[in-house]
Amino acid sequence: MSTTILSILLGIGGMFGWGLYDFLGGVFAKQIGPFRSLFWSQLAGLISLVVLAVLLKTSPAGSTQVLLLSALAAMLYSAGYLFFFKGFEIGNVSIVAATMNLWAVFTMLFAFLLMGQRLTVLQTLGVSMIILGAAAASIRWSEIRQQKFQLSAGVKEAALGAFFFGIFWNVSEVISEKIGWLFTSLYVKLGIIIFLLIYALLARQAIRLRQSTATTKLMIALMGVIEAGAVAMVNFGLTIGDAILITPIASALSIVTIALALVFLKDRLSKVQLFGMLTAVAGIIVTAF
Numbered sequence: 001m002s003t004t005i006l007s008i009l010l011g012i013g014g015m016f017g018w019g020l021y022d023f024l025g026g027v028f029a030k031q032i033g034p035f036r037s038l039f040w041s042q043l044a045g046l047i048s049l050v051v052l053a054v055l056l057k058t059s060p061a062g063s064t065q066v067l068l069l070s071a072l073a074a075m076l077y078s079a080g081y082l083f084f085f086k087g088f089e090i091g092n093v094s095i096v097a098a099t100m101n102l103w104a105v106f107t108m109l110f111a112f113l114l115m116g117q118r119l120t121v122l123q124t125l126g127v128s129m130i131i132l133g134a135a136a137a138s139i140r141w142s143e144i145r146q147q148k149f150q151l152s153a154g155v156k157e158a159a160l161g162a163f164f165f166g167i168f169w170n171v172s173e174v175i176s177e178k179i180g181w182l183f184t185s186l187y188v189k190l191g192i193i194i195f196l197l198i199y200a201l202l203a204r205q206a207i208r209l210r211q212s213t214a215t216t217k218l219m220i221a222l223m224g225v226i227e228a229g230a231v232a233m234v235n236f237g238l239t240i241g242d243a244i245l246i247t248p249i250a251s252a253l254s255i256v257t258i259a260l261a262l263v264f265l266k267d268r269l270s271k272v273q274l275f276g277m278l279t280a281v282a283g284i285i286v287t288a289f
Contacts, residue, residue: 004245016253019256021230037220049185080162080164081161084158087156102158102166103162105166106166115173115242117244126283134252185235234247252283
């Protein structure tokens with residue numbers, strides 16, 4: 001199997017993992033709050049990676065430089081999600097979700113300018129189709145018409161979140177090439193938990209799940225395992241391929257989230273959303289050439 005095809009498949013794996021994570025996160029964040037949902041799912045993801053490292057009998061690796069980069073990556077990832085959830089809290093969900101897709105654009109821009117990565121003409125076309133299609137699929141025009149001039153709420157926060165995610169994946173690629181996908185994912189997850197604990201302390205943010213049902217706790221844990229798997233797959237892809245190709249494919253996660261909402265929440269799909277989903281899928285296919 002060629003490196004390009006494997007990179008695409010790993011990007012698709014990340015797309016499905018994050019799409020499912022965001023769908024479940026949207027459901028359970030309403031029950032326990034976005035911060036609790038983020039913290040406990042990330043903790044579950046960390047535990048799953050520790051268990052995997054023990055089962056594989058791997059030894060910790062990394063220099064002081066790697067640990068510092070991991071700490072930076074953890075702060076970028078946490079900040080990205082905190083701004084993302086804040087955007088959801090104050091803004092239009094579809095506009096915020098569409099804006100968040102800009103993280104792939106930022107990742108590609110940094111990879112192009114700072115890391116010298118390039119795409120073929122067809123891959124550039126395919127990636128453009130993915131990003132535009134995912135953005136179109138995320139937008140609910142009926143909600144936009146109802147809110148009229150209130151569309152700016154949450155957009156700034158989502159754009160900041162996308163910016164932090166864009167930087168994160170380039171930093172994560174550097175770490176992955178030094179110590180591999182497993183310990184990159186593990187170190188970053190550990191850093192995220194430390195960062196969120198500090199944030200909770202400073203912001204006096206409650207994190208306990210005292211009144212949550214066993215089913216809710218189980219689903220939050222499952223979310224974390226799924227998201228950790230998505231991160232691990234993309235990090236593995238970064239060790240063999242380039243962020244400029246893999247991350248745009250993974251960024252099409254919104255089409256997975258929307259598809260799940262259609263099946264389980266009985267949401268309706270507009271013609272624009274359908275066009276966007278088909279465009280994104282076609283873009284993924286085009287990147288293989």
